[in-house]
Amino acid sequence: MGMGIRVGVELIAGIAVGSLIGYGLDRWLGTKPWLLLVFFFLGAAASVLNIYRAVHGLDDSVGLGQAQRRKRK
Amino acid sequence: MPQFDTTYFASQLFWLYASFIVLFILLSVFALPKIGGVLEERQKRIAGDLDKAAQLKHEAEAAIAAYEKALAESRAQAHKIMQDNAKAIAEAADARNKAIGDKLAKQIKEGEGRILAAKDEALGHIREISTELVRASVEKLTGQSVDDAQAEAAVTAALGGKA
Amino acid sequence: MANPVEQFKIEPIVPLEIGGVNVSFTNSSLFMVVAVVLATAFLTLSVKGRALVPGRWQSMAELMYEFVANMIRDNVGTEGRKYFPFVFTLFMFVLFGNLLGMIPYTFTYTSHIAVTFGLAIVIFIGVTIIGFARHGTHYLRMFFPHGAPLATAIILVPIELISYCSRPFSLAIRLFANMTVGHIILKVMAGFIIMLGIAGIAPMVFLGGVTVLEFGIALLQAYVFTILTCIYLHDAIHMH
Numbered sequence: 001m002g003m004g005i006r007v008g009v010e011l012i013a014g015i016a017v018g019s020l021i022g023y024g025l026d027r028w029l030g031t032k033p034w035l036l037l038v039f040f041f042l043g044a045a046a047s048v049l050n051i052y053r054a055v056h057g058l059d060d061s062v063g064l065g066q067a068q069r070r071k072r073k
Numbered sequence: 074m075p076q077f078d079t080t081y082f083a084s085q086l087f088w089l090y091a092s093f094i095v096l097f098i099l100l101s102v103f104a105l106p107k108i109g110g111v112l113e114e115r116q117k118r119i120a121g122d123l124d125k126a127a128q129l130k131h132e133a134e135a136a137i138a139a140y141e142k143a144l145a146e147s148r149a150q151a152h153k154i155m156q157d158n159a160k161a162i163a164e165a166a167d168a169r170n171k172a173i174g175d176k177l178a179k180q181i182k183e184g185e186g187r188i189l190a191a192k193d194e195a196l197g198h199i200r201e202i203s204t205e206l207v208r209a210s211v212e213k214l215t216g217q218s219v220d221d222a223q224a225e226a227a228v229t230a231a232l233g234g235k236a
Numbered sequence: 237m238a239n240p241v242e243q244f245k246i247e248p249i250v251p252l253e254i255g256g257v258n259v260s261f262t263n264s265s266l267f268m269v270v271a272v273v274l275a276t277a278f279l280t281l282s283v284k285g286r287a288l289v290p291g292r293w294q295s296m297a298e299l300m301y302e303f304v305a306n307m308i309r310d311n312v313g314t315e316g317r318k319y320f321p322f323v324f325t326l327f328m329f330v331l332f333g334n335l336l337g338m339i340p341y342t343f344t345y346t347s348h349i350a351v352t353f354g355l356a357i358v359i360f361i362g363v364t365i366i367g368f369a370r371h372g373t374h375y376l377r378m379f380f381p382h383g384a385p386l387a388t389a390i391i392l393v394p395i396e397l398i399s400y401c402s403r404p405f406s407l408a409i410r411l412f413a414n415m416t417v418g419h420i421i422l423k424v425m426a427g428f429i430i431m432l433g434i435a436g437i438a439p440m441v442f443l444g445g446v447t448v449l450e451f452g453i454a455l456l457q458a459y460v461f462t463i464l465t466c467i468y469l470h471d472a473i474h475m476h
Contacts, residue, residue: 002456049399074241081248105324106299110286112302134304148437
């Protein structure tokens with residue numbers, strides 16, 4: 001159950017944050033809806049990144065490369 | 074879900090931060106220093122006990138070393154005494170041997186002197202006996218008596234002119 | 237059957253308003269106060285004797301102290317010492333919230349997204365401030381992997397940035413989701429048992445198992461929340 005919740009949470013969090021940033025930038029720069037779209041996909045990518053980390057048991061430090069290095073250590 | 078009802082979001086956050094700050098203050102002022110103190114005290118106590126144990130061990134080792142030194146010393150002393158005794162005994166024996174040897178040598182010398190004297194005496198009597206023998210033999214063989222002077226002269230001649 | 241989400245409903249006890257904002261004292265607030273009182277009582281009374289050879293309560297208090305202290309030492313390093321009181325308070329607050337919620341008819345404040353997010357965002361902002369205070373703009377270097385081609389920055393940096401910003405959300409949602417799901421399962425199963433009457437013996441055994449599991453999750457989530465805080469602190473302080 002733990003891992004399932006974890007994966008779902010990471011998916012939601014990444015996409016939500018990405019979309020939120022995109023939406024905010026769109027409102028600020030008046031570029032509706034392009035940045036929202038771009039950041040939605042960036043957020044999805046970040047989600048995948050975070051899920052990849054969670055599944056591989058990497059810690060949550062900033063940067064995938066660092067987390068991998070730390071795991072190897 | 075009631076969790077997404079925003080009516081009480083402000084209240085939730087307000088009381089969350091209020092209680093969290095109160096807990097933070099209570100813990101960092103009262104509870105944590107106390108627990109930390111207890112742990113530190115125990116740590117110190119354990120460290121002290123360890124130190125003491127180390128010291129005792131050190132002392133025990135010193136005692137053992139001293140004991141072993143004393144043991145070695147007394148052993149050496151005993152050895153020396155034994156050696157001295159052996160030497161003394163040997164010396165005494167030597168001395169006695171020498172004394173006895175001297176005494177024996179002296180007695181041997183005396184004996185030799187006596188033997189020499191006896192020999193000389195015996196040798197001294199040889200002429201007399203020879204003279205007597207000569208005279209008696211001549212008398213028996215020839216029937217005529219020989220005086221002492223003649224016999225003596227003959228003996229001296231026979232002995233090679235040595236008188 | 238009682239609605240399984242009924243248990244999460246917030247009921248005002250003392251209506252209160254400050255500057256036009258509704259800050260009523262609610263059942264949720266009540267249990268926060270209870271947690272504060274219990275945690276403080278537990279941690280002060282247990283070591284009152286200052287026994288050299290600890291009793292059961294003192295051992296538990298010492299165990300928690302050393303647990304968090306070791307967590308900080310292992311994950312943050314010696315520089316993390318000054319954050320110990322905060323991290324410890326956080327651990328206690330979440331742990332007591334989770335455990336109090338296991339008692340029937342209580343309110344689990346950690347099953348509320350507003351509360352978990354309120355904690356997570358403070359950690360996130362605090363850690364980010366520490367990072368920038370210690371490293372200045374150099375802290376931004378974290379968002380670009382060492383050795384990657386510079387051209388990839390335009391795509392990698394936003395992704396890492398979003399990943400970074402999603403941390404408080406994932407932290408908050410994780411705790412909230414775990415506590416909520418667990419309590420809903422317990423409630424639904426308890427409802428079943430009551431409905432089944434005598435035949436409810438079998439699910440009762442199962443309910444016992446699930447309850448044990450939920451206790452494990454309550455401890456684990458408090459641990460996860462705390463250790464993630466430590467890891468974030470480590471990143472902000474050391475930065476590779």
